[in-house]
Amino acid sequence: GACPPLPGPDGAAGSGTGPEPGLGAEPAGAGSRRLPQAIIVGVKKGGTRALLEFLRAHPAVRALGAEPHFFDRGYERGLRWYRNLMPRTLEGQITMEKTPSYFVTKEAPKRIYNMSRDTKLIVVVRNPVTRAISDYTQTLSKNPTIPSFQALAFKNFSTGLIDTTWSAVRIGIYAKHLDNWLQYFPLSKFLFVSGERLVSDPAGEMGRVQDFLGLKKVVTDKHFYFNETKGFPCLKKPEGSSRPRCLGKSKGRPHPKIHGQVIQRLQEFYRPFNMKFYQMTGQDFGWD
Numbered sequence: 001g002a003c004p005p006l007p008g009p010d011g012a013a014g015s016g017t018g019p020e021p022g023l024g025a026e027p028a029g030a031g032s033r034r035l036p037q038a039i040i041v042g043v044k045k046g047g048t049r050a051l052l053e054f055l056r057a058h059p060a061v062r063a064l065g066a067e068p069h070f071f072d073r074g075y076e077r078g079l080r081w082y083r084n085l086m087p088r089t090l091e092g093q094i095t096m097e098k099t100p101s102y103f104v105t106k107e108a109p110k111r112i113y114n115m116s117r118d119t120k121l122i123v124v125v126r127n128p129v130t131r132a133i134s135d136y137t138q139t140l141s142k143n144p145t146i147p148s149f150q151a152l153a154f155k156n157f158s159t160g161l162i163d164t165t166w167s168a169v170r171i172g173i174y175a176k177h178l179d180n181w182l183q184y185f186p187l188s189k190f191l192f193v194s195g196e197r198l199v200s201d202p203a204g205e206m207g208r209v210q211d212f213l214g215l216k217k218v219v220t221d222k223h224f225y226f227n228e229t230k231g232f233p234c235l236k237k238p239e240g241s242s243r244p245r246c247l248g249k250s251k252g253r254p255h256p257k258i259h260g261q262v263i264q265r266l267q268e269f270y271r272p273f274n275m276k277f278y279q280m281t282g283q284d285f286g287w288d
């Protein structure tokens, strides 16, 4: 697919996409639609929605609310279609989107590289065992008749053989997926956010994210409160609202009880991949 990239954020000067003259201080189409300079590429069930909503509290961030799935499912539509999905930004604002499935999409690194090799890539990672259970919980909520977690996770439970073709297992082999991205992007283009810390210390993790994006540290501890009912941090005042807001019911679902031995076997399965991932990223996420 040799899609010629459209003029990017820096190539749009004088292209007539700015506000039209003579329509007042703030015309309806203020700013222009730009390709994203930063993308939350993964991982599914890592905490990607929370991160995007927290970032939207920053005045210099404009983000697409829905997941566009452009680099995995919609690439044939072209970059112009993709750019037209984006919210308008003013000078100095950055455009973002999040689609967690990009991280495990073989073609995504090449496609994003072809859009811009300067794209900043954010990956929210979470203990792969918890992530797998979270993923399963989501599937179960849509289809209550599926087999048990244990039945899906193991090809043979008595021999301990894990079914690595099951997507809930496969997605958590982070080192393998990262290998694919590193064929195109250097490590310096990535920020790895701890999904666990995003819950236990949202302001701390948001500090790292804002630094990485070159933003002023506007989103701080003052923006968060811990909602005891929800069991998660929530925003005191999200963008465009005067009321505090937590994520919806589909975030922070109760997980089914999984047998301790199942957890333990999966934890052992992931250990070498986790070690590799810590080594590759230079970060110990504390899962082992």
Ligand SMILES: Nc1ncnc2c1ncn2[C@@H]1O[C@H](COP(=O)(O)OS(=O)(=O)O)[C@@H](OP(=O)(O)O)[C@H]1O
Residues within 6 Å of the ligand: 043, 044, 045, 046, 047, 048, 049, 050, 100, 133, 134, 135, 137, 195, 198, 199, 232, 233, 234, 246, 247, 250, 251, 252, 253
């Ligand atoms: N502040 C806050 N509020 C609610 N939920 C939070 C928050 N921070 C992180 N999380 C965790 O995010 C998990 C869902 O991850 P994603 O948003 O990446 O899921 S998805 O891939 O977009 O479906 C979700 O997983 P589950 O707990 O399994 O539902 C949460 O644990």
